[in-house]
Amino acid sequence: MNWKQRQHTFRLSDRDRPGPTGLVFDIQRFAVHDGGGIRTLVFLKGCPLGCQWCQNPESMNPAPEIMRIPHHCISCVKCMTLCPQHAITSSETGAIVLDRSRCDLCGDCVAGCYAGSMNIVGRYLTPEEVMEEVDRDRKFYTASGGGGDVFRR
Amino acid sequence: MSQHQVPMPECFGPTERIKQALDRFVATAPAICPERAVLITESYKETEALPMVLRRAKALEKILGGMSIFIQDGELIVGNQASKPRSAPIFPEFSCKWVEEELDRLEKRTADVFLIAEDTKTKLRQAFAYFDGKTTNEYAAALMPPESLEAHNDVVYTIGNYFYNGVGHISVDYAKAIGQGLSGVIAEAEAALRALDFADAGQLKKRHFLEAVIIANKAVIAFANRFADLAEKQSATCPDPIRADELTEIARICRKVPAQPAETFQEALQAFWFVHLVIQIESNGHSISPMRFDQYMYPYYAREKERLLPEKAQELLDQLWIKFAELNKVRDENSTMAFAGYPMFMNLIVGGQHRDGSDATNDLSFMCLQAAANTKLYAPSLSIRIHEGTPASLYKKAAELSRLGMGYPAYYNDRVIIPALLARGLTREDARDYGIIGCVEPQVGGKTEGWHDAAFFNMGKVVELALNDGVDQRTGKQIGPKTGSLETFTSFDDVMASYKAQTAYFVRLMAAGDNAVDMAHAERAPLPFLSSLVADCISTGKSLQEGGAHYNFTGPQGVGVANAGDCLTAVKKLVFDDKVLTLAELREALKTDFAGREDLRQLLLNRAPKYGNDDDYADAIAKEAAMIYCEEVNRYTNPRGGKFQPGLYPASANVPLGSVVAATPDGRKAWSPLADGVSPISGCDTCGPTAAVLSVAKLDHEIASNGTLLNQKFHPSALEGDKGLDNLKAVTETYFENGGFHVQYNVISRDTLLDAQANPEAYKGLVVRVAGYSAFFTALDKSLQNDIIARTEQTF
Numbered sequence: 001m002n003w004k005q006r007q008h009t010f011r012l013s014d015r016d017r018p019g020p021t022g023l024v025f026d027i028q029r030f031a032v033h034d035g036g037g038i039r040t041l042v043f044l045k046g047c048p049l050g051c052q053w054c055q056n057p058e059s060m061n062p063a064p065e066i067m068r069i070p071h072h073c074i075s076c077v078k079c080m081t082l083c084p085q086h087a088i089t090s091s092e093t094g095a096i097v098l099d100r101s102r103c104d105l106c107g108d109c110v111a112g113c114y115a116g117s118m119n120i121v122g123r124y125l126t127p128e129e130v131m132e133e134v135d136r137d138r139k140f141y142t143a144s145g146g147g148g149d150v151f152r153r
Numbered sequence: 154m155s156q157h158q159v160p161m162p163e164c165f166g167p168t169e170r171i172k173q174a175l176d177r178f179v180a181t182a183p184a185i186c187p188e189r190a191v192l193i194t195e196s197y198k199e200t201e202a203l204p205m206v207l208r209r210a211k212a213l214e215k216i217l218g219g220m221s222i223f224i225q226d227g228e229l230i231v232g233n234q235a236s237k238p239r240s241a242p243i244f245p246e247f248s249c250k251w252v253e254e255e256l257d258r259l260e261k262r263t264a265d266v267f268l269i270a271e272d273t274k275t276k277l278r279q280a281f282a283y284f285d286g287k288t289t290n291e292y293a294a295a296l297m298p299p300e301s302l303e304a305h306n307d308v309v310y311t312i313g314n315y316f317y318n319g320v321g322h323i324s325v326d327y328a329k330a331i332g333q334g335l336s337g338v339i340a341e342a343e344a345a346l347r348a349l350d351f352a353d354a355g356q357l358k359k360r361h362f363l364e365a366v367i368i369a370n371k372a373v374i375a376f377a378n379r380f381a382d383l384a385e386k387q388s389a390t391c392p393d394p395i396r397a398d399e400l401t402e403i404a405r406i407c408r409k410v411p412a413q414p415a416e417t418f419q420e421a422l423q424a425f426w427f428v429h430l431v432i433q434i435e436s437n438g439h440s441i442s443p444m445r446f447d448q449y450m451y452p453y454y455a456r457e458k459e460r461l462l463p464e465k466a467q468e469l470l471d472q473l474w475i476k477f478a479e480l481n482k483v484r485d486e487n488s489t490m491a492f493a494g495y496p497m498f499m500n501l502i503v504g505g506q507h508r509d510g511s512d513a514t515n516d517l518s519f520m521c522l523q524a525a526a527n528t529k530l531y532a533p534s535l536s537i538r539i540h541e542g543t544p545a546s547l548y549k550k551a552a553e554l555s556r557l558g559m560g561y562p563a564y565y566n567d568r569v570i571i572p573a574l575l576a577r578g579l580t581r582e583d584a585r586d587y588g589i590i591g592c593v594e595p596q597v598g599g600k601t602e603g604w605h606d607a608a609f610f611n612m613g614k615v616v617e618l619a620l621n622d623g624v625d626q627r628t629g630k631q632i633g634p635k636t637g638s639l640e641t642f643t644s645f646d647d648v649m650a651s652y653k654a655q656t657a658y659f660v661r662l663m664a665a666g667d668n669a670v671d672m673a674h675a676e677r678a679p680l681p682f683l684s685s686l687v688a689d690c691i692s693t694g695k696s697l698q699e700g701g702a703h704y705n706f707t708g709p710q711g712v713g714v715a716n717a718g719d720c721l722t723a724v725k726k727l728v729f730d731d732k733v734l735t736l737a738e739l740r741e742a743l744k745t746d747f748a749g750r751e752d753l754r755q756l757l758l759n760r761a762p763k764y765g766n767d768d769d770y771a772d773a774i775a776k777e778a779a780m781i782y783c784e785e786v787n788r789y790t791n792p793r794g795g796k797f798q799p800g801l802y803p804a805s806a807n808v809p810l811g812s813v814v815a816a817t818p819d820g821r822k823a824w825s826p827l828a829d830g831v832s833p834i835s836g837c838d839t840c841g842p843t844a845a846v847l848s849v850a851k852l853d854h855e856i857a858s859n860g861t862l863l864n865q866k867f868h869p870s871a872l873e874g875d876k877g878l879d880n881l882k883a884v885t886e887t888y889f890e891n892g893g894f895h896v897q898y899n900v901i902s903r904d905t906l907l908d909a910q911a912n913p914e915a916y917k918g919l920v921v922r923v924a925g926y927s928a929f930f931t932a933l934d935k936s937l938q939n940d941i942i943a944r945t946e947q948t949f
Contacts (some may be wrong), residue, residue, distance in 0.1 A: 002766075002768060004766060004768070004839070004840065005762075006208050006762060008759075014722040014933070020580055028841070029841040029844055030372055030841035030842050030843045030844075030871075032871055032876070032877070032880050036475050036573070036876055037879070037880070038843065038880055038883055038884070074751045074752060074755060076751065078752065085380030114752055114753075114755035114756040114760055115751075115752070115759070115760075116755075116759055117757040126230050136767055136843075136844070136847065137844075139841045139887045139890065139891070140843045140883055140884065142373075143882075143883035143887050144879055144880055144882075145879070146883075
């Protein structure tokens with residue numbers, strides 16, 4: 001399964017897979033800023049710094065969490081019907097409202113939200129699973145000198 | 154990359170003369186010129202009794218002798234196509250009914266506007282009255298099986314380019330024309346004529362062709378002499394002594410070339426220009442491509458290295474670049490949607506290999522790239538050949554030019570193209586000597602009639618028909634065979650079989666349509682001047698249109714590879730593999746253009762793998778969808794003794810072709826554009842350019858020997874600094890190593906394009922990449938502008 005496909009479902013029990021695993025919240029190919037060559041960035045959750053200006057606040061919590069992207073919502077209200085904890089309701093204006101205190105990260109709403117509005121950020125991946133993704137651009141690292149000595153062979 | 158080093162020569166920016174010429178150019182509004190139409194009608198009326206090829210030669214003679222000529226202030230290279238720069242002549246002999254119909258709308262179009270005087274309209278109407286029933290278009294329509302014409306009208310494919318216009322798509326033996334002069338060509342034709350036995354019935358016709366060649370070439374020489382006369386006249390009354398001297402020199406050059414062999418660089422450029430220009434007065438076929446200009450012009454530049462200052466040489470080149478852009482063509486409204494932006498598609502390619510395989514880079518290779526940077530126009534279509542021996546310096550200069558954002562140069566991969574040409578029967582030396590015609594079509598120049606833009610095949614439409622038992626969802630008509638539908642399929646194999654059967658049926662109709670158009674050109678529009686400069690026409694005594702070229706092909710393009718792939722992938726994954734969607738639900742959603750079922754559209758968009766993300770599932774199906782088209786095209790041969798060969802690129806036809814296709818299973822809304830070339834669908838490649846090019850490289854580019862086209866758009870910030878250039882090179886190199894054919898980069902921000910859309914007056918000179926060529930953004934129809942804006946912007 002590639003990184004994109006992993007975003008369609010979430011299983012909290014993955015946390016208990018035989019380790020080691022890391023909690024990854026994004027893998028970005030063609031990273032060209034703040035360094036030389038073409039690289040792939042693996043973003044891990046649990047950053048301890050807490051900068052006021054943080055561009056990726058979803059990186060702070062060292063645990064998976066629901067992340068909503070409201071402008072993707074198409075108001076199909078499937079999430080509402082699917083949620084076993086009744087954590088999702090709709091307001092008077094029809095906007096989707098999430099009660100985080102009721103959410104147990106079962107992932108049903110994520111599986112049912114085709115528009116990508118309901119997301120859970122963070123997947124427990126093994127090093128092999130990460131490398132499978134990273135390895136795909138090996139030729140670009142070599143061609144551009146990205147990734148330093150590790151990939152120059 | 155090899156260690157082959159070539160130092161970058163010092164390059165020079167635009168001079169005052171060039172800057173003034175550019176201002177003048179951008180301020181000139183394209184218009185319609187009636188002169189050619191009037192003159193050709195007059196000529197045809199006088200030659201009713203003659204064989205057609207002689208009528209063509211005499212028509213050219215009359216046109217070149219009677220049309221207005223001018224020399225602009227500061228011009229060093231002279232020669233005009235119509236009575237004003239950027240004006241388009243009319244070619245009624247190919248088709249004129251659409252012109253007549255559209256005369257009053259030409260000034261009011263949404264794209265490619267042409268001004269037209271009332272008096273011009275009157276003259277044209279008179280000319281058109283003569284041509285009723287005499288055009289190549291009408292004859293082709295009569296020759297074609299009615300099913301072929303209907304499928305064209307239903308836009309399952311469009312053969313409109315050659316159906317309505319001249320063929321073009323060729324590169325003549327410029328080296329010979331410049332090096333031996335047209336007097337050399339005439340001598341060759343005269344010798345062939347003397348060797349004929351006209352009592353042999355098979356050779357009688359050749360006599361007419363060879364005589365036509367002689368008449369046509371003499372007419373071009375006379376045309377050049379008219380410019381010499383004019384230059385002398387202007388010189389005599391010119392108050393500025395420097396300019397007077399320039400005009401005297403122009404006169405001397407125009408008396409010498411193109412009749413005699415050229416010697417100096419300026420003479421060679423002028424000879425080149427006369428040839429290149431007259432080809433586009435004889436016929437309105439576009440994509441007349443200079444191709445390996447840096448190779449055949451180099452001896453003239455090198456010879457003068459001591460005498461001619463490099464700045465002066467650069468200025469002459471820049472001048473020529475502006476002349477290129479002054480050429481123009483008016484197309485019917487439908488074709489304009491497919492070829493938007495006043496494009497002439499004149500491909501000029503630098504670098505690559507010599508016939509013996511060694512690297513061919515020279516100073517002119519760099520100077521041509523510099524000319525493009527100095528003039529920043531949309532013509533010629535600048536390209537670069539890349540092979541293992543390409544010097545880093547040339548690659549770097551090309552990347553710098555890409556970063557300027559006009560969408561060129563386009564990059565071509567010798568590693569894939571040379572084997573592809575070998576597989577099509579070219580010799581090893583000829584294959585190494587290839588250049589590009591028009592958008593992305595490879596051939597060897599001086600000896601090929603490639604018919605490279607034979608048709609655009611609507612792969613999106615074929616998918617729609619395959620899912621609906623051959624019933625056109627736009628009209629409700631049964632236009633294809635009954636191969637099953639969303640109501641009857643029981644497995645994915647059924648769906649694939651239906652797609653395959655529809656493709657086979659319509660490719661066959663398209664081939665018949667193309668061949669009918671081919672025969673119509675041979676009958677009604679043989680081209681003696683053009684043919685005289687391509688082997689083996691003089692030696693075989695046959696025009697190009699009759700099969701006189703050494704290599705002959707017909708190349709129709711598949712449009713919508715990504716859509717076909719993603720549609721089939723969505724059906725396989727969601728309906729048959731995951732079973733989260735039924736065929737009935739899908740059918741209903743497509744029929745209603747997803748009305749009330751946006752959730753289903755999101756499912757199709759987001760939960761099916763998409764081509765362009767380095768996902769093997771989607772990429773394998775896209776590859777198969779393309780292969781099915783390519784293998785069908787491979788079956789057919791043309792009337793000139795050549796084979797059909799498929800390509801995968803759209804010019805801008807992905808927009809009008811999409812406009813007749815209903816909603817599709819890739820999540821696409823009804824009537825919206827298809828993807829361009831082999832590029833992923835706009836917005837569907839969300840894993841960045843490395844993933845995108847890896848996906849595209851998985852297709853078989855070698856079989857698509859008429860060319861494949863990949864568009865990649867970068868935000869300027871992604872390519873900053875020298876590192877940015879290295880990254881561009883790394884992406885290109887890796888794509889090519891993995892089997893890619895061509896790639897072109899649009900480097901412009903979405904914000905700039907949106908601003909240009911809102912405030913066109915402030916962006917009159919903004920050039921963007923369309924698909925295989927560049928154009929002024931503000932000249933394009935809004936739907937094409939939106940398509941370009943929507944193309945995924947790679948920025949991280």
